[in-house]
Amino acid sequence: MTTKYTNKDNIPKHLSSDCENCFGLCCVALPYAKSADFAFNKDGGVPCQNLQTNYLCSIHNDLRTKGFRGCTAYECFGAGQKVSQLTYQGNDWRNNSILAKEMFAVFPIIQQLHEMLMYIHEALTLGAAKAIHADLKEAFEKTERLTLQSPEFILQINVPDHRTSVNRLLLHTSELVRADYRNKKQPKKVGPGSDLIGAKLKGADLKGANLRGALLIAADLRQADLRMADLIGADFRDADLSGANLTNSIFLTQAQVNAAKGNQNTKLPPSLKMPLHWKDID
Known part of the structure; x- marks a missing residue:
């Protein structure tokens, strides 16, 4: 996938969540506990009771008033639609319990990689970091390639190690941007x-x-x-x-x-x- 690094105000489409092309993965794969952010307990791999058959949330416009502030503070950075439509080629987790378990394990890995992609993309739009743009582009392309692999490959990715290498570049970016301020x-x-x-x-x-x-x-x-x-x-x-x-x-x-x-x-x-x-x- 070729990404055009434009200005900071333009977020690449594939790094923005698209719930209509996702199988409601964040509403199923992730667990949460009853708290100020969630109205009830939910185990990972269990569909939220607010998830509809079309994979959209029945209380999406009222999440905060219904006790689900945590949902409004979550972002998949486009991982949901990638896992649903690309990694699994549109195959629905509801039709295959074995596939579902694997998909729910792959999703948070892709989410973390997409979050890194989002930060790297922003770094590439910052003029103060121009001196390391070549390294940032290389990191972006490497991270993107990881997200395009098979589920078996993705499950073996050492995310902490990769995050460490990406974080070095983001730290350097931060130092360059903030130097005069x-x-x-x-x-x-x-x-x-x-x-x-x-x-x-x-x-x-x-x-x-x-x-x-x-x-x-x-x-x-x-x-x-x-x-x-x-x-x-x-x-x-x-x-x-x-x-x-x-x-x-x-x-x-x-x-x-x-x-x-x-x-x-x-x-x-x-x-x-x-x-x-x-x-x-x-």
Whole structure:
């Protein structure tokens, strides 16, 4: 598959979820436990009771109000339709229990590889990372090839090892992008993987910050400046982004935004949309 690396605002179609061409894999393959994010327990390999025969969700427009906030904060990055239509050539898991078990094991592997593809693609659109674009393209093509293999091959992929090699390039990209924007006066507690649960960061200057994997659950980020910040893997569940500026932040996904709170004054990268539930927040 040939991918054209355009600007950051254009997400390749095959890296965006297409539920109409998927067998509802995320609604079947993945387990979840009853919590604030899910209304009931579900084992992996068991169809969610909200999954219809056409593989679409019966409460898709009301997931948050029905107790399924976790579903709105999940993204397969196009893995669902690839596994359904390409890896298994349109063969339905409902018709073959052996095939179903294998498909449900293949799906999360492809999801992880597609997530990597999404980040690499974004890195390739960033001018500051031009010096390593050749390496990024090679990583993209290698990752893409892995997703096009047989189920037997895919199940043998060492995903952690591959993620490590990809992550080196993403870290280098992050350093290059943030080099001219890092604020030395940022709070000392702010950093990669930092525990910022419930942190009071209203109006904070976090421009160019490295917040990779940071726990920002329920953090107050109102009017915070997050431009050029590396937000890969940051947990924004219930974080208040009202009025925050995330313009040109890097490696931010729609799923992360969906998990947060915000309003019409929140500035998002053009490729991301304001979640519907933000309209109900002052």
